[in-house]
Amino acid sequence: MSAIKTIKAPVFSSWFCLGPYRYLIRTAVLGLVLLSLSRLALVLWQYDRVEQTGLLWQVLLQGVRADIIMMGLLLLVPVLLIPLASVRAMGNLWFQFSYLWCLGALVLLVFMELASPAFILQYDVRPNRLFVEYLKYPKEVLSTLWFGFRLSLVLGIIATVTLAWLIRRVFLLGQCSLKQWSAVKTMGMWALAVLLLLAGIRSTTDHRPANPAIFAITADAMVNSLVLNSAYSVLYAIYNLKHEAHSSEIYGRLPTEQMLKLSLDWPWLKTYQFSNPDYPTVHWQQATVKRAKPLNLVIVLQESMGATFVQSLGGEAVTPELDKLKQQGLWFENLYATGTRSVRGIEAVVAGFPPTPAQSTVKLSNSQQHFTTLASILKAQGYHTQFIYGGEAHFDNMRSFFTGNGMQQIVDQSQMANPVFTGSWGVSDEDLFNTAHQQLTALHQQNQPFFSLIFTSSNHEPFEFPDGRITLHEAPKYTVNNAVKYADWAMGQFFRQAQQSDYWQDTVFLIVADHDNRVYGDSLIPVDKFHIPGLILGPGIQAEKLQMLASQIDLAPTLLSMIGVSSCHTMTGRDFTLDKTSPGRALLQFGDYFALMQGDKLVILKPDGKSVEATYRFRQQKLSISGRAVSQADKNTALALVQLPSYLYREQKNASTALCSPSLPVN
Template identity: 80%
Template sequence: MSAVSVEKSSFVANLFCLGPYRYLIRTAVLGLVLLSLSRLALVVWQFDRVAQTDVLMQLFVQGIRADIIVVCLLLVLPVLLIPLSSVRYLGKFWFQFSYYWCLAALVLLVFMELATPAFILQYDVRPNRLFVEYLKYPKEVLSTLWFGFRVPLVLGVVATLVLTWFMRRIYRSGKCSLTSWSVGKTMGLWCLALVLIFAGVRSTTDHRPANPALFAITSDSMVNSLVLSSAYSVLYAIYNLKHEAHSSEIYGKLPTEQMLKQSLDWPWLKSYQFTNPNYPTAHWQQAVMKREKPLNLVIVLQESLGATFVKSLGGLAVTPELEQLKQQGIWFDNLYATGTRSVRGIEAVVAGFPPTPAQSTVKLSNSQQHFTTLASILQSVGYQTQFIYGGEAHFDNMRSFFSGNGVAQIVEQHQIQNPVFTGSWGASDEDLFNTAHQQLQALHQQRKPFFSLIFTSSNHEPFEFPDGRIDLHEEPKATVNNAVKYADWAMGQFFKKAKQSDYWQDTLFLIVADHNNRVYGDNLIPVEKFHIPGLILGADTKPELLKTLASQIDLAPTLLSMMGVSSCHTMTGRDFTLDNTSPGRALLQFENYFALMQQGPQQQELVILKPDGKSVAGVYQSEQQNLHLSKQPVSLVDKNKALALVQLPSYLYREQKNSSEATCILR
């Protein structure tokens, strides 16, 4: 063969092998193919939901666009380092680095897509911030995965390993030389590669680069999530964590004075004086109930007890004990959770704090001390305060939040003596309530007022509880309906003991859910899944059916007033003993969407804020559990009213104006 032929053959081989771009281009092609195939499989699986949206073609087109973003993001670092491939003695190391980096990137994409079906089954959306947050708690998460999702876990790991081996074979295929290109050729194409990577990541010529809001093409949040890849969803959530303090600004921004004025412009706040410029929501709440000796307070925070399980709220008949108890107190017939996670429920019920798109304040750094809670208010007037939990209190940062904000005693799993049953999430609910009863008896004997928060956990995946306690609602045993029925039974046993105790007549009890079990649906916000039961009973409470629309943040001010505790605090919820006739409102945070729901004459009216700064109006019919979105634009007045309410908590947190040390200036 002539020298010219050899040289020409070598040139063609090197051109085909693409020099330093060999692994990068293979990664891009493989990544886009794998993500598209995964999206196709998910669409086939969820075709009934997708078909209702009539965006099938747009879903795939926009999906490729979103996939290009994540692939380009994963290739940014090796592309930036391409010039090293032409440096003597560094070229070999660069090729090894790009090989392992690209292989790891593909493994990440594959693993996240394989984890997606199980996550959708649980949360009705692709993996998001929760996927990262729960990595902090490997014991609880691994236990839940092993006992509740063992088959998907094993299959996912095996499939990831098999696909990794397959991708490695593709990477190693061919007989290409890893010799570097000339400096001129490398640098020339490198400039082009940087432009392409930048364009791919930005994906738009608009003022702001593309983000998940751009791909929200339907009113079904699950279908919207299918447009993205799971890796993109999680990576964007991680990126967004650094913007927590300003998270509400994704909806728009009002001037501070206007925001404060509109946030406090509600009928039940008219009688209060907000006169401290350093703490704009601080006010003196005068208890409506006059008592010589204020009542104790016990809150039973039920894990995942949505209205879907309560017969009198249109759900299943798996809570007979609660149905009996509701006849003995104030029953909230139209109560809504602020979010979908336990920490969001804690934030609302215990701190009376409204929701934001950020993490719950239970987890944020600036709220770990001097943050207004029921515990901090009551501790300041001489109450003994405690938190009782069947698991480990460090989970979801609860120990830090409570101990820094007024809770003096924490009773957790290792302090529960001789439990009859221990599952993935700790001691069973009956062990929890037995311990709580003993604790309340001991506190009562000290003849000091007390506040106790009891947080259940048996109604949590993988739904473990002892045998022989209940007649199963269905087979097999480990189902949510059976777990709810067991949790209800355990609570019923506790209240039977409490009614016979010395502390009953001196104690006010609240039974309320932190959130529903699974918040999902084909609406932009599945409103029906935010509906939860709430009941105040004990002491001298008279039975009452409260039909007014209410939010979890209204419970704390109502409890303080019923207990006979007057105080200065920063909570902006509604005291129903002061005003139970004005039309109510609820605040709902779902993923990156925020809704203000107000009570209308016949139905509930919603303003939904979207993360792209746009808004949409809706009407919710609670009996039919139907949300109808309007095609008419939202008025500026209504949008600003909702915007003020979601901007307020971010402002209070960021400026540290929700302090338990706030003082009231009375005129």
């Protein structure tokens, strides 16, 4: 049966039968209607957030503009090929092609819109680059969807198939003859169609065509994403992948010399000499803690454990083990993650590398070798370096990044025999920590100094963990609070073992989160969801609460001093053993927004090159846009800090092999 067999409905003939445009026009109309209805449904679902902006009608009307751009992009290829329809031998083939193309385009739109609610629940934004990145890991994604979103997945598939069938029925309406238009008529209409299509895609008469930044009309990032449609959001993210090295230029651009000067103009960096012209951030860091023998280093990177969990919830502590441990070491009261992804946390904690609007350097091609990390620094000092992970180490490109940048050993799920529990994301945290304890014990017995990065995964949707370990915080079992409590329990078990082991006296430990669990809120940047716990403990480390504002990129330089390792490196974070008095700062990357936070003041850079000043009230955990114009000096400082990592990556100036001369801190 022909794919374009029609249903007799003469009443539709005049509207539906427009020569070579029959399926294109139907697609344009159906697409615009479907996208508008989807946006309306999402707006009603999130009405409280939308209503607070006072821009309901702008959200809906600007959304139509975004939808026109998307439909123009989808129809561009078939419209450009319309002249083929006037060729007698190509007529039937053209109609078959345009039918299949248009049907596929509408099914894609439907699928993306149906996938949006679950994605918004998880990330508080429409599908974006993360949606594409996760497609590389079908096993983990499908397991998470099946165990954590089974009902949504099944209903989404049913709805997609049903709507695809209905769209096909609409396509076949009308008695349409395959008789060709004349070549003159076809080409005349084609020129007009191309002109209208390109105008719709460009959507502006400004110097640059429209992009998602134009639709950022509110101070709520989630509401801004509702203005778009999900297909456009994902498509633009894919397009931007080729601009990773220059990603920070969406905020503006400073001359390189000015950018470097501002980036290094911080009190804690003034004691260092930056004298290598080929590697402008390379310097000699003299360890402030003198040790007869440098200590081992263990970093416990906790998956999705935001600071909000390190408090009492409903009268019962969710992290009782961490609450005990934080009385024994250096506790960071105001530590902030640089982003909202695990790879962003890895980049900051292990490499001391600031964030950019691009993907994390863990996943970028130019940083897979010769990139400064704690592993590369300590390997050069004779340490055995290892990454221990309960899942599959290839996830998020971790194996490639680590092995190319100093990690000598990767221990993942495949090497953990007889686990007590295996879930969607690998073995349980207790299996992970049991393996880690065995590894550390063996290395210490060999008198081998070591650096071990232990990355947990039990606190990850769908929140699977073994029974009988904890008293559940709430019912049902598989909730984030219960998963956090289990992860905390497993970590507590590990530290009880570690404190009784021989390696304890020779090791400094860091416990830190990669990011919070779900980043959401009605602010341009949800600052409270960047707040994470951080604790350094070990022999000789006194209990202390550090009140100063701190960033994840400050941890690596601080740890190097605490273990007694002096080294040459390119990291620009703050060594808190050297400077505990200067006001701190945090760098926050949230989607396409970048913020420099100093005290309660934030300078937020937007992807349209504009900036806003905001105030963060810590007690209320509320961000308020001040309405004051950002000074050029403040904007330049923020711009320098986000431009620096892009420059270092693009020019490959973050090399672990860069040399510098030992020098003592300036008094």
